[in-house]
Amino acid sequence: MPKVAFYTLGCKLNFSETSTIGEQFLNKGFNIVEFKDHADVYVINTCTVTDNADKECRQIVRRALRENPNAFIAVTGCYAQLRPDEIAEIEGVDAVFGSNEKFKIFSILESFEKKELSCIYVADTEELNNEFNSAHSTDADSRTRAFFKIQDGCDYKCTFCTIPLARGKSRSMHHEEVISQFKQLVNSGYKEIILTGVNVGDYGNSSDIKLYDILKDLVEIPGDFRIRISSIEPNLLTEDIIKLTAENKKLCSHFHIPLQSGSSDVLKLMQRRYNASFYKDRINKIKELIPDCGIGVDVIVGSPGETHERFLETYNFIKDLPISYLHVFTYSERPNTKAINMQGNVEIAERRKRNNMLRILSEKKRNEFYRSMIGKELEVIFEHQNYNGFMKGFSSNYVRIINSFNENLINKITPVLIKEIKENEGIAETYTVNNTLTTLAG
Numbered sequence: 001m002p003k004v005a006f007y008t009l010g011c012k013l014n015f016s017e018t019s020t021i022g023e024q025f026l027n028k029g030f031n032i033v034e035f036k037d038h039a040d041v042y043v044i045n046t047c048t049v050t051d052n053a054d055k056e057c058r059q060i061v062r063r064a065l066r067e068n069p070n071a072f073i074a075v076t077g078c079y080a081q082l083r084p085d086e087i088a089e090i091e092g093v094d095a096v097f098g099s100n101e102k103f104k105i106f107s108i109l110e111s112f113e114k115k116e117l118s119c120i121y122v123a124d125t126e127e128l129n130n131e132f133n134s135a136h137s138t139d140a141d142s143r144t145r146a147f148f149k150i151q152d153g154c155d156y157k158c159t160f161c162t163i164p165l166a167r168g169k170s171r172s173m174h175h176e177e178v179i180s181q182f183k184q185l186v187n188s189g190y191k192e193i194i195l196t197g198v199n200v201g202d203y204g205n206s207s208d209i210k211l212y213d214i215l216k217d218l219v220e221i222p223g224d225f226r227i228r229i230s231s232i233e234p235n236l237l238t239e240d241i242i243k244l245t246a247e248n249k250k251l252c253s254h255f256h257i258p259l260q261s262g263s264s265d266v267l268k269l270m271q272r273r274y275n276a277s278f279y280k281d282r283i284n285k286i287k288e289l290i291p292d293c294g295i296g297v298d299v300i301v302g303s304p305g306e307t308h309e310r311f312l313e314t315y316n317f318i319k320d321l322p323i324s325y326l327h328v329f330t331y332s333e334r335p336n337t338k339a340i341n342m343q344g345n346v347e348i349a350e351r352r353k354r355n356n357m358l359r360i361l362s363e364k365k366r367n368e369f370y371r372s373m374i375g376k377e378l379e380v381i382f383e384h385q386n387y388n389g390f391m392k393g394f395s396s397n398y399v400r401i402i403n404s405f406n407e408n409l410i411n412k413i414t415p416v417l418i419k420e421i422k423e424n425e426g427i428a429e430t431y432t433v434n435n436t437l438t439t440l441a442g
């Protein structure tokens with residue numbers, strides 16, 4: 001049986017798409033093996049957000065060829081869509097597939113025979129807009145979390161971002177299709193379904209059915225499951241969605257909301273669609289309706305025009321916000337973006353320093369949030385891995401929880417009591433028997 005191995009860089013959307021490509025290989029009689037193992041075909045799903053995408057891609061290709069010099073190497077993903085020529089020049093690459101073509105590998109290729117020169121199968125960005133390729137992750141063994149792509153592309157014009165070029169315009173899976181595929185995931189036993197996309201909040205932008213309407217329908221589906229939204233732009237997180245989340249346990253009390261900067265001036269330069277005070281109001285509204293809600297925040301440091309004062313504005317803004325953790329990104333110049341030609345360049349060393357400051361702030365925030373959960377009852381879904389006699393899982397509000405391994409509690413929505421938080425790890429120990437909450441001895 002031929003073997004295929006996958007390597008995925010970047011976001012959850014990429015992971016769900018790799019899974020879908022993997023399913024196609026399985027259907028064609030392939031075995032999926034680990035990337036470090038000997039395979040006949042290696043598929044690398046790239047990301048354009050990654051720093052040094054080309055260097056990273058080169059290294060991964062080399063790793064694959066070390067394992068099997070005769071393997072067929074296919075590269076796809078956002079980086080492949082944007083710079084196919086660059087990838088085709090990497091020694092050992094046989095085929096480059098664009099954002100749409102990656103779902104058609106078997107109709108494009110007749111065989112996986114190694115070639116002298118690499119072939120490029122990448123359509124223009126314009127053509128991306130005509131198709132929506134569905135995807136969801138299928139971790140067949142655990143069945144705990146599924147990443148379900150319901151939206152793709154983005155119509156926004158954030159000055160630092162190349163994603164709209166790599167993924168095309170905003171488009172969504174048809175409403176009925178979402179319901180039907182979601183039901184299939186529930187019936188397959190997934191307990192947490194994470195709605196993903198490039199700009200999920202923009203779901204249904206060109207139709208009457210918006211994200212709120214989809215959520216309202218999904219929570220009515222019978223079954224024991226919960227829904228998480230992977231990430232949502234602040235201007236698209238409506239009060240209706242917050243209220244629905246507050247009222248319905250099937251919606252996780254957790255939002256991941258990109259902020260990017262706490263300075264309204266920088267937000268303007270970035271062409272974001274809100275200012276700092278709007279963002280703050282959103283967060284306060286969430287906390288008013290869902291006091292224990294976990295809130296994750298994306299921030300970019302060192303973008304053009306982020307002066308020292310504006311960075312401090314961001315720092316203090318976040319410090320005073322009741323959020324739970326940050327994902328901190330360091331700005332890096334990307335070809336074909338508006339930002340690359342903007343004034344106010346920030347030194348690389350300064351960018352790193354700012355990144356570090358926010359990471360420390362993130363740890364403090366996480367710790368504070370986790371500590372505020374001590375003594376509270378949370379619902380967790382434990383995953384199947386056994387970490388030396390312990391199991392781990394996430395609560396609805398995104399607190400990482402650890403407990404002694406108990407087969408009977410795996411992949412079930414389980415109420416637990418948070419007893420303590422372990423230093424630096426933000427881990428709570430909990431124990432539950434027959435629905436009676438009992439804490440573990442220290």
Ligand code: SF4
Pocket residue numbers: 154155156157158161162163164198199233
């Ligand atoms: S919202 Fe902005 S940052 Fe996000 S994908 Fe769209 S253009 Fe990029």
